[in-house]
Amino acid sequence: MPAVPHQSEFKAEFKTGNIYSFLADCQRQTLDQPQVVSLIFPLPAIAPWAVLQALGQRHQRHFYYDDVLRQQSVVAIDVAVEQIAQGPDRFVQAQRFIDFWLSHSIPSQPSFLSKQPRFFCSATFFESPTANSQFEPIHIFLPRLQVVTEADKSTAVFNYFLDETTVLEQIAADIDRTLDELLKLEKTRLPADRSSSASANYRIVKDIDTFQTTVQAILTLIQQQLLHKAVIADVLEVVAATPFNLPTSLQTLRQKHPDCCIFSVGNGQGQAFVGASPERLLSIADGRLRTDALAGSAARSDDPGEDALLAQRLLQSKKERYEHRLVVEFITRQLRSLGLIPKFNAAPSLLQLSQIQHLHTPIYAYLPSTTQPLQILDKLHPTPAVAGVPREVAYQLIRQYETCDRELYAAPLGWIDAQGNSEFIVGIRSALVDGCWARLYAGAGIVAGSEPGRELSEIRLKLQTLLAALV
Numbered sequence: 001m002p003a004v005p006h007q008s009e010f011k012a013e014f015k016t017g018n019i020y021s022f023l024a025d026c027q028r029q030t031l032d033q034p035q036v037v038s039l040i041f042p043l044p045a046i047a048p049w050a051v052l053q054a055l056g057q058r059h060q061r062h063f064y065y066d067d068v069l070r071q072q073s074v075v076a077i078d079v080a081v082e083q084i085a086q087g088p089d090r091f092v093q094a095q096r097f098i099d100f101w102l103s104h105s106i107p108s109q110p111s112f113l114s115k116q117p118r119f120f121c122s123a124t125f126f127e128s129p130t131a132n133s134q135f136e137p138i139h140i141f142l143p144r145l146q147v148v149t150e151a152d153k154s155t156a157v158f159n160y161f162l163d164e165t166t167v168l169e170q171i172a173a174d175i176d177r178t179l180d181e182l183l184k185l186e187k188t189r190l191p192a193d194r195s196s197s198a199s200a201n202y203r204i205v206k207d208i209d210t211f212q213t214t215v216q217a218i219l220t221l222i223q224q225q226l227l228h229k230a231v232i233a234d235v236l237e238v239v240a241a242t243p244f245n246l247p248t249s250l251q252t253l254r255q256k257h258p259d260c261c262i263f264s265v266g267n268g269q270g271q272a273f274v275g276a277s278p279e280r281l282l283s284i285a286d287g288r289l290r291t292d293a294l295a296g297s298a299a300r301s302d303d304p305g306e307d308a309l310l311a312q313r314l315l316q317s318k319k320e321r322y323e324h325r326l327v328v329e330f331i332t333r334q335l336r337s338l339g340l341i342p343k344f345n346a347a348p349s350l351l352q353l354s355q356i357q358h359l360h361t362p363i364y365a366y367l368p369s370t371t372q373p374l375q376i377l378d379k380l381h382p383t384p385a386v387a388g389v390p391r392e393v394a395y396q397l398i399r400q401y402e403t404c405d406r407e408l409y410a411a412p413l414g415w416i417d418a419q420g421n422s423e424f425i426v427g428i429r430s431a432l433v434d435g436c437w438a439r440l441y442a443g444a445g446i447v448a449g450s451e452p453g454r455e456l457s458e459i460r461l462k463l464q465t466l467l468a469a470l471v
């Protein structure tokens with residue numbers, strides 16, 4: 001069993017060389033079976049972007065997930081064990097990976113259960129890669145370092161692959177160095193308000209061009225009753241004068257979108273997928289599931305009267321309500337197919353974000369212990385909030401009309417722990433960032449009654465909001 005030091009004893013424990021002797025004990029347990037060992041250290045609260053700033057490296061994977069409202073963040077850096085999969089059973093393969101490593105991990109102390117290692121997972125919108133994909137159809141990993149921050153405290157978890165050949169001195173030195181860095185961070189905070197990360201001096205290298213024509217083409221197909229809904233996206237590409245500073249962008253996104261989940265997924269090759277998503281695909285805590293139907297949008301106004309009018313119109317709009325209902329119907333049907341009993345309100349409520357508002361229906365269900373998070377994700381992704389109805393027709397149209405590969409846009413990203421607790425959001429309001437270059441994505445649901453000009457305004461609004469946080 002690991003000797004997990006309490007915070008007051010932290011440094012003393014660490015210096016006594018307990019880590020090395022604990023690792024040596026673990027190595028003896030590995031026998032002929034490779035194992036993963038996790039070491040857990042309580043720390044003073046550290047801002048997640050500061051961890052990424054200090055310890056993140058371009059050539060290492062990272063995963064950043066900052067749930068601002070709940071005051072819960074997690075940063076994962078580098079890989080202990082990982083799996084890549086593709087095809088129709090990609091989620092099943094990812095679940096097998098989790099099951100395998102859970103049965104090959106040396107347990108930590110029960111009092112730290114809730115802070116145990118998490119598996120981090122990102123999937124692309126489509127199940128197969130294209131020629132230029134920068135991200136794998138599914139990537140799941142147990143990180144070498146995970147730092148969870150909740151309210152006023154942080155916890156560092158180190159995970160290592162261990163077999164009889166592992167050099168323990170290297171691991172002990174790695175932990176020593178990393179903890180030193182983490183302890184320094186508590187004092188070195190980034191400036192509270194930095195409104196831009198890259199130079200505000202940027203140029204647009206690809207603007208939205210064919211969007212209105214595409215919407216018109218989709219509307220014709222809807223009139224011909226070939227489909228009910230398709231969500232079509234377009235992109236804006238910019239080149240800034242200086243490289244984007246990811247930690248600063250994440251901090252700015254947090255300030256501007258306190259009601260969203262701020263995320264970044266680094267592929268270990270220099271590209272990162274970042275954003276501020278309002279859409280929770282799956283949240284499982286203590287056997288209870290919550291998922292969000294989020295579809296139907298209106299702008300917001302600085303004028304309170306005008307803002308209330310926009311909200312009222314959104315709530316009463318037949319077209320927006322229909323667009324939303326398709327999502328609720330899909331999600332509840334999929335949950336029922338898993339034997340779950342979804343609970344939700346008959347009428348949607350409003351989710352009001354800083355620049356945009358949406359129709360919103362939170363959907364709840366109790367989960368039997370046999371239902372696994374990735375099984376649910378497999379059933380839910382993609383919902384008609386980001387794809388369409390029927391799904392196959394929407395897929396065809398997305399492939400035919402969208403000008404860029406979606407990659408991680410509109411796809412699930414999140415984490416799962418050993419108890420089956422899990423958080424996944426849909427990667428919308430997002431951008432692919434690579435040095436000075438960024439591609440920003442935004443989409444809108446097209447149904448009967450959609451107007452090309454209004455849909456264009458909606459995606460422009462989404463893109464502008466994101467751009468303002470990035471540059």
Ligand SMILES: C=C(O[C@@H]1C=C(C(=O)O)C=C[C@H]1O)C(=O)O
Pocket residue numbers: 231233279294295296297358385386410428429441442443444445446462
């Ligand atoms: C597809 C996006 O957002 C989705 C589309 C919405 C709509 O069309 O009303 C609203 C919320 C999201 O489900 C996006 O922001 O890119």
